[in-house]
Amino acid sequence: MEGIKLLPDDYIVKYRSEEIQLLRKEFQLFECLFRNPSRVYTRAELLEVVWTQEEPTDRTVDDHIYRVRKKLKPIASCIWIETIRGIGYRLKISKQEDVSPLKQDYEVSSSMERLFHKYQLYGQGDALKLLEENQSVLGFELKPQSVLYIQFMKGNFRWIAETTDFSFWDRCFYLLHIYSYIEHDKTKCLDYFKRALVSDKVPEEHRFEMEWLNQLTVLGFTGQWEEAKNLLQQSVKVIQEKNAEGFIPNLYFIELYLIFLQKDLMWAKKRIKEIEVGLNQYPYSREQASFTVIQGIDYLYNGDEEQAKICFDRGMDQFIEARYIPGLFISLTIILFFLSDTGKYNELQQYYKTQLTQYELDYKLTGLKSIISRELNALL
Numbered sequence: 001m002e003g004i005k006l007l008p009d010d011y012i013v014k015y016r017s018e019e020i021q022l023l024r025k026e027f028q029l030f031e032c033l034f035r036n037p038s039r040v041y042t043r044a045e046l047l048e049v050v051w052t053q054e055e056p057t058d059r060t061v062d063d064h065i066y067r068v069r070k071k072l073k074p075i076a077s078c079i080w081i082e083t084i085r086g087i088g089y090r091l092k093i094s095k096q097e098d099v100s101p102l103k104q105d106y107e108v109s110s111s112m113e114r115l116f117h118k119y120q121l122y123g124q125g126d127a128l129k130l131l132e133e134n135q136s137v138l139g140f141e142l143k144p145q146s147v148l149y150i151q152f153m154k155g156n157f158r159w160i161a162e163t164t165d166f167s168f169w170d171r172c173f174y175l176l177h178i179y180s181y182i183e184h185d186k187t188k189c190l191d192y193f194k195r196a197l198v199s200d201k202v203p204e205e206h207r208f209e210m211e212w213l214n215q216l217t218v219l220g221f222t223g224q225w226e227e228a229k230n231l232l233q234q235s236v237k238v239i240q241e242k243n244a245e246g247f248i249p250n251l252y253f254i255e256l257y258l259i260f261l262q263k264d265l266m267w268a269k270k271r272i273k274e275i276e277v278g279l280n281q282y283p284y285s286r287e288q289a290s291f292t293v294i295q296g297i298d299y300l301y302n303g304d305e306e307q308a309k310i311c312f313d314r315g316m317d318q319f320i321e322a323r324y325i326p327g328l329f330i331s332l333t334i335i336l337f338f339l340s341d342t343g344k345y346n347e348l349q350q351y352y353k354t355q356l357t358q359y360e361l362d363y364k365l366t367g368l369k370s371i372i373s374r375e376l377n378a379l380l
Helices: 024-035 043-050 058-071 106-121 125-133 144-153 157-162 168-182 186-197 204-221 225-241 245-261 265-279 285-301 305-321 326-342 346-362 368-379
Strands: 004-007 012-015 018-021 079-084 088-093
Touching: 004 024, 012 024, 024 043, 024 058, 024 088, 043 058, 043 088, 058 079, 106 125, 106 144, 125 144, 144 157, 144 168, 157 168, 157 368, 168 186, 168 204, 168 326, 168 368, 186 204, 204 225, 204 245, 225 245, 245 265, 245 285, 245 326, 265 285, 285 305, 285 326, 305 326, 305 346, 326 346
Parallel strands: none
Antiparallel strands: 004 012, 012 018, 079 088
């Protein structure tokens, strides 16, 4: 069933670039067969599942089967409905071998890799998912680190923690981030980051981001402001030298966090306006969401709780629209940190704590802290 997706809200069956639009009952019929491929369903069983509390006839099933078969013709080489004479129907699915000659074409693969990194840079989650789902059609194969990134982006955190398809060192960067979402003691998170940085087994691209970007935020969460400011100055130089443009907005955001903590609200407002102008030049979906949350922090320190909540909620919605689930956890951590720093807004704090708990349930983070910490302790 790999590559076949059901979109129940729209009654669509999707395979590669094909989208088969069904009617509601047609979709329910197909879904019943699809959930149990190769099982033979009698007409009576299909009537009971799809037409519950209705009074259709056997002919109703046959008519719907006929219509679904007709609509499935564009993908009939891989999926079709088989009639079992005297009994009923079953769904047959054949595995499609990927024989695209483009997979051996260096120009295609390198172009798709550049496209992937461009979408990644600008936080275009929908585009990345389309690339992932249509690798065979487009004639390329995602690199292992790209596969991991997409799973991380989609919020498949438990899969990353439990998969045996990738080594610990391939997953280390993501495990550290997932752990930071569920560990309230940020000194433990910082310790793991520092232990990872002294290892030569961490992939270089991950090491660079951890050293010059990620640990800055964790230093701030642990109250090490002077160290954070010194590292921020070094990070700006290094990232500019490396021409790592995707990291620059996040450096600006970290600078703003430090300004807020110093309670220099006039300077914060000035920098917010400057950064807003810079962000308008680039379609950074993730960074636009982070910036909206920062605008909320500004309202918070200026005593406007209502506008702060509007910005916080809008920023969270923007992360969902960008299909970047880690942004939800990062933002909630930041929101709760600054709410705590103000020493006010208890109801707002409780609201976002409840939201964080719900997201932890939605994305199956419960119980992951001990699983990840055991692996980090064993290998770092």
